[in-house]
Amino acid sequence: MYIKDAMEAAAKQAKQTMNENKGGPFGAAVVKDGKIIAVASNSVLCDKDPTAHAEVNAIRLACKKLDTYDLKGCEIYATGYPCPMCLSAIIWANIKKAYVSGNIEDAESIGFRDDFIYKYIESGKKDKNILSIDFQDEYIAKALYSEYAEKNKTIY
Amino acid sequence: MYIKDAMEAAAKQAKQTMNENKGGPFGAAVVKDGKIIAVASNSVLCDKDPTAHAEVNAIRLACKKLDTYDLKGCEIYATGYPCPMCLSAIIWANIKKAYVSGNIEDAESIGFRDDFIYKYIESGKKDKNILSIDFQDEYIAKALYSEYAEKNKTIY
Numbered sequence: 001m002y003i004k005d006a007m008e009a010a011a012k013q014a015k016q017t018m019n020e021n022k023g024g025p026f027g028a029a030v031v032k033d034g035k036i037i038a039v040a041s042n043s044v045l046c047d048k049d050p051t052a053h054a055e056v057n058a059i060r061l062a063c064k065k066l067d068t069y070d071l072k073g074c075e076i077y078a079t080g081y082p083c084p085m086c087l088s089a090i091i092w093a094n095i096k097k098a099y100v101s102g103n104i105e106d107a108e109s110i111g112f113r114d115d116f117i118y119k120y121i122e123s124g125k126k127d128k129n130i131l132s133i134d135f136q137d138e139y140i141a142k143a144l145y146s147e148y149a150e151k152n153k154t155i156y
Numbered sequence: 157m158y159i160k161d162a163m164e165a166a167a168k169q170a171k172q173t174m175n176e177n178k179g180g181p182f183g184a185a186v187v188k189d190g191k192i193i194a195v196a197s198n199s200v201l202c203d204k205d206p207t208a209h210a211e212v213n214a215i216r217l218a219c220k221k222l223d224t225y226d227l228k229g230c231e232i233y234a235t236g237y238p239c240p241m242c243l244s245a246i247i248w249a250n251i252k253k254a255y256v257s258g259n260i261e262d263a264e265s266i267g268f269r270d271d272f273i274y275k276y277i278e279s280g281k282k283d284k285n286i287l288s289i290d291f292q293d294e295y296i297a298k299a300l301y302s303e304y305a306e307k308n309k310t311i312y
Contacts, residue, residue: 002292011296018304025304048225049216050248056207069204079297081289085248088241088273091287092206098289102297110305117244121277131247133237133254136158140167141235141258148174148181149266 002099006031006039006077011101013041014054014079022046024112028054028086029077030062030095037074038062054078055086059093071095080107083114084121158255162187162195162233167257169197170210170235178202180268184210184242185233186218186251193230194218210234211242215249227251236263239270240277 006029014027023042030038040057044050055078063069071093080102082090090098104115120130162185170183179198186194196213200206211234219225227249236258238246246254260271276286 002290004293007293007296011300014300015303018300019307025300027300044225048219048223050219050225050227050250051207051212051216051245060205060207063204063206067204069200069206071206079300083244083248084240084277085244087277087281087287088239088244089207091273091276092239092241094206096285096287098287099292100289101291101293101295102301103291103294106297106301110301117247118277120247121240121243121274125243129252131243131252131254133256134158135257135259136255137160137163137257138259139257140163141262144167144170144174144181144183144235145258145262145266147171151175 001034003031003034003036003075003077006036007079007099007101009036009039010041010054010058010077011079013039017041017043017046020046023052025110026054026078026080026107028058028079030058030071030074031077032062032066032071032074037065051085053083053086054080055082056089059089059095063093069093075099080112081114084117157190159187159190159192159231159233162192163235163255163257165192165195166197166210166214166233167235169195173197173199173202176202179208181266182210182234182236182263184214184235186214186227186230187233188218188222188227188230193221207241209239209242210236211238212245215245215251219249225249231255236268237270240273 010027038061166183194217
């Protein structure tokens with residue numbers, strides 16, 4: 001069930017931090033059982049952290065409040081369409097339901113560049129002008145993975 | 157230029173934190189001008205933070221050390237192939253070069269599920285068993301974006 005209060009709380013926080021020059025105009029809220037657990041907004045500029053997008057911040061805050069890395073059963077409300085980083089963070093957090101207000105085109109129209117990362121991924125991650133990825137010393141990862149498997153470590 | 161010391165430092169830290177049950181067997185290092193700026197590993201379990209992957213942690217640490225959200229001119233070394241969250245974080249940080257030891261199939265073979273997020277994105281983000289995304293109240297985002305554009309806020 002869509003909780004309008006959650007989207008509005010996310011927008012209110014985004015509006016405030018945008019006007020304080022803390023980050024972009026994006027907010028997010030995590031809801032569980034109809035109750036708002038965490039509200040956050042983009043804080044890339046003030047935290048000097050390129051990963052401090054609204055959804056990532058809301059997930060981190062919700063995890064802190066619920067004392068878990070697993071937000072199963074939670075929903076996320078985002079004022080903007082999640083970029084691939086945030087989308088993946090939502091999935092890693094085991095959130096299965098996202099409500100979104102804005103779309104990618106709207107964010108692009110004010111200069112944000114979420115879409116080119118989706119396009120880079122969708123086209124096979126080959127555009128070296130965006131990011132070149134080279135494989136080196138594969139035995140290093142293989143040794144780590146073998147040790148992990150042998151010791152039956154917790155897979156989250 | 158590939159700096160073997162950086163990959164080995166990332167692997168050493170991953171091995172240590174894996175054995176302390178702090179997180180998965182993944183490490184990363186950020187390098188600038190041939191010098192290692194930050195080394196980090198996956199700390200999802202100990203930090204109870206689903207976003208605390210090695211690359212994200214290394215980027216956050218490098219940004220803190222360099223006092224910036226912009227890692228232009230840096231390279232990243234990752235023992236595992238970056239998941240879409242980490243890949244996007246690397247791109248948002250303006251890092252253009254990644255060196256990777258392990259591939260996705262290797263990580264899948266020990267139970268990590270990075271590939272299904274790439275597949276979800278590549279197939280149009282439609283699989284509701286992974287994440288359903290619904291649009292609601294689009295005027296909320298439009299109002300935020302208009303205000304942002306009118307005030308000529310910093311776009312990072």
